Amino acid sequence: MSTGPEIDENLHDSLPEPLQSEEALHDPFDWYREQRRTAPVHYDPKREVYDVFSYEHVKAGLQSAEALQRKRLSGSHADGQTPFSYLDNGMVWSDGPDHKQTKGQLFKYFQPGLLADLDASIEALCKSQLETALEDGTQFDFVTDFADPVPLRVIMDVVGIPESDQQQMLDWLNTFRSVMNSEYSAEESRDEHKMEATVEYFRELVAERKANPQDDLISNLALESDLSDAKIGANCFDFILAGQGTMSELLSNALYLFEKHDITGEEHDIDVVLEEVLRYRSPLQSRARITTESVTIADTEIPAGKTVILWIGAANRDPAQYDRPEEFVPDRKPDHLAFGSGPHNCIGAPLARLEAPVIMRTVLEYFEDINLIEEEAAPMSKASKVGFQKLPVETQLA
Template identity: 25%
Template sequence: MQSTPDVMALAHRINPYPLYAELRRDHPVCRVEPGGLMAISRYKDVEYVLKHPELFSSHGLRVAWQPEWVGDNPVAQSLAASDGEEHARLRSLVSRAFTPVAINRLDEKVRASAARLAEGLLARGESDFMEEFATPLPARAISNLLGFDPALERHYKRWTGVIVGVTPVPENEEHVSRTRDTIAEMKRYVQQIIDARRSQPDDDVMGLIVKGGPNGQRPSNQEIIGLAFTLLAAGLETTSFFFAHALRLLAERPDVLERLRADRKLLPKFIEEMLRYNGPIRGLPRIVMADVELSGVRIEHGACILPLIASANRDETRFPHADRFDLAREQTGISFGFGSHYCLGAFLARLEAQAGLDALLDRFSGFSLIPEGVVWNRSLVTSGPLKMPVRVLPV
């Protein structure tokens, strides 16, 4: 292994698992590029970091999402990048909209959207799976939930791609201008929504946020914009990449596809194992709040670390035959986090996954990828394709 591996190198974005295995074995805590982050690769250490926010602050996401070259980025001041009382206060503004009862009300709409999109794939025969299914399905769900104009859904992927595509060092000047312009565009739109909800209250998520918390606390404009940014990015990016990874596995493992088509009761198991085996979350940057030691390596107060969720989910000491996709596996991964930072949208993500996979299994007996057309994202937090051409085989 090179002395300072680049976790953003294309080969590692496409398939990071050989590097992660080497890190777990030989360098469980080591410096990586970009930005000289300290990567944490073993399950026990990643779990410890996520369970102790008092020692490992989510403000690390502020460092990751708002380097100096970006300027103001509201998502860096929001829910995912906060801790303690601030996190609890912001979470209380939206938690009512993410209960199982509230999310189940979307089930019929999500299934109808999935059916229409799957019919579109069927009619085309060959198309970009990201553009035609994996992105628009969660986009429509998040529009319904937040109360955004559905006409703007075509912009969501571009918006969220820019947000999570922030890196410690920009790729070039075009990357700088694209990022700043897109954030400004998003801020203008969300401000319009805020103004509309203040003049005409609604019971969608944006209406709840603008109204304020159960104790009458009113969030600032900056906090509302940050919450909207976070919910949009989290609700779209991770779910779209889940579908991409799931379809890729089904294309490579027709035996798994046949088992699912024969027995839909296996779908919940498939979803949990897919999240562990090749989920959409790469890592979650944190700031070390006191000198600490992990796997025999001392990390100083103030260091920025990168707990590698995807590596922890392949740790052989936690998951027997971790590199094997196993529908009978009992252990689940840690893709949704722990404790106060457990993913607010986990129930919605599972609902969308079940509905989307059902729609695909109803109509297709096979999938084949077109590798030369795949384009991968560039992000410290998420991992997946921006474009993924696919051919479908009807039932």
């Protein structure tokens, strides 16, 4: 199969050999350490990618706007007529002035001041989800019964998607992810029917909110921005996609580390501890870029048109950047790369930073005791993510 730039980044997410076990996916940090120790950049002939591991070079790579660019989603379509070319309108899939202009208009809706009144509704949502999770007894899966649905509901409320469409939205996110993860994603993304219903839904929703504005992001963008309807719809889909999985992984990593390090919320400031969780087990461990020209990274010359994998998870444990990098230090206050850096940095970081502490405080207060059933836990199956697909817990109410 060709590995040209039009092919989505997940082809290059095919697992590096040392990460081909559940143990290594759960704990890839030994591999990173060894790689970083020998050289900051390695070429992997099997995956045909250049892997970058040091903080300095990962950060520079994320900040590079010209030489290293994001890949397009569908590549061949630019007209918005097919489902994937409509989704191509998301800023995640663009670079340069178009990306900058779109992000400039979206940025202000994610400022902390505008999000502050979400606290009470997030807490109420957590409690109701915990009640549902406990309907069958004291054990539940922290991921599927809690960490997956809660952030999904939060971001759907922000965007303006009715609650009744939640299950449908989750199915669409999963279809999109399965196309992106498929070995045949380049072909599948040209399939007229894949994601057709999703795109139709967003087209209709934008038109409907234009006609009958509500108090939500879709309506605000339709009324206040000069973004095209397709840009509004595609970016709102991306907010839901980007805001759901990463948050779920942050929450499950947080619970896992809180349990390992006896973090109860009484002795620690949860906002501060969560920054160390983000450094220590970053939900997004890597990002892919394509070289638009020949570049040299740490003495390694990389020709144009090659895939570069920037390992955020390795950068966040670089001893050149942090004291005792392999140690979880709850009050460290790290300057980390978990939300990226530079032009594509995470627009949802203020929302994540507001949401995660409210959720984790509510969980800690809700239970007298919460214990991991580790033998039944399952890590994420992609090298670009660290978190859990499954994290069963046994609980005792407060």
